[in-house]
Amino acid sequence: MRGLLGWQQAHHQLRKALPGYCAFCLAPAQIGQGWCSTCFTELPWNTRCCEQCAEPISQKAQRLCGRCLSEAPQITCTQTGFLYQSPIKELVHDFKFNASSRAGTLLAELMLTKRPSQLGAALLAVPMHSKRARERGFNQAQWLAEQLSQRTGLPLIHAKCHKLVVSQRTLNRRERAANLRGAFSLAGPLPKHVTLIDDVVTTGATGNALAAVARQAGAERVDMWAVARTPLGNS
Numbered sequence: 001m002r003g004l005l006g007w008q009q010a011h012h013q014l015r016k017a018l019p020g021y022c023a024f025c026l027a028p029a030q031i032g033q034g035w036c037s038t039c040f041t042e043l044p045w046n047t048r049c050c051e052q053c054a055e056p057i058s059q060k061a062q063r064l065c066g067r068c069l070s071e072a073p074q075i076t077c078t079q080t081g082f083l084y085q086s087p088i089k090e091l092v093h094d095f096k097f098n099a100s101s102r103a104g105t106l107l108a109e110l111m112l113t114k115r116p117s118q119l120g121a122a123l124l125a126v127p128m129h130s131k132r133a134r135e136r137g138f139n140q141a142q143w144l145a146e147q148l149s150q151r152t153g154l155p156l157i158h159a160k161c162h163k164l165v166v167s168q169r170t171l172n173r174r175e176r177a178a179n180l181r182g183a184f185s186l187a188g189p190l191p192k193h194v195t196l197i198d199d200v201v202t203t204g205a206t207g208n209a210l211a212a213v214a215r216q217a218g219a220e221r222v223d224m225w226a227v228a229r230t231p232l233g234n235s
């Protein structure tokens with residue numbers, strides 16, 4: 001049984017590594033892309049969401065979610081093409097924890113299919129604490145930002161992370177902000193409009209903390225461009 005499972009896993013990895021075939025199924029991929037048109041259509045697109053934080057919203061006419069209406073975030077626009085659900089979730093996991101460059105390239109390509117109409121003058125990856133980067137071997141946001149910088153021609157600005165931030169899901173908004181105080185620094189002056197790059201937006205607190213630092217360093221508008229959004233619901 002174990003042998004068979006191992007073989008299936010190996011086969012699965014091999015399948016994902018084959019150029020010319022869809023990363024999500026065995027069908028031939030569309031020319032120049034890593035997916036077939038059927039899988040692409042069925043991906044968990046985050047189509048109806050808040051302009052500022054990308055939280056899914058149910059009302060079609062609504063532009064902003066209740067949270068952003070009651071307290072405007074530091075980020076002007078968040079673009080996350082997908083919800084953090086299968087198969088995007090597995091792809092992000094493969095990229096992040098197995099350091100799969102194939103998965104990373106696919107994610108960057110998928111991000112580019114929903115490129116924000118305005119990106120500003122530079123990209124800025126959400127930085128990772130050096131201890132975590134050492135443990136993981138790389139910073140996934142930085143890796144994506146480098147790919148997107150090459151594809152868009154926009155320069156990359158580097159920020160530093162000074163705090164090892166633990167999961168923030170159980171914290172409320174104020175606690176998250178306190179947890180992130182003093183976490184980031186960067187050298188200014190920044191261009192007037194910059195776009196932050198991350199893999200997954202969960203609470204939005206990290207992006208907001210970095211956006212606040214970017215604003216202090218001279219940016220007047222800060223946007224976020226990430227792969228996916230974890231819906232917050234009522235938390």
Ligand SMILES: [Zn+2]
Nearest residue numbers: 022025036039
């Ligand atoms: Zn497919």
Ligand SMILES: [Zn+2]
Nearest residue numbers: 050053065068
């Ligand atoms: Zn919102």
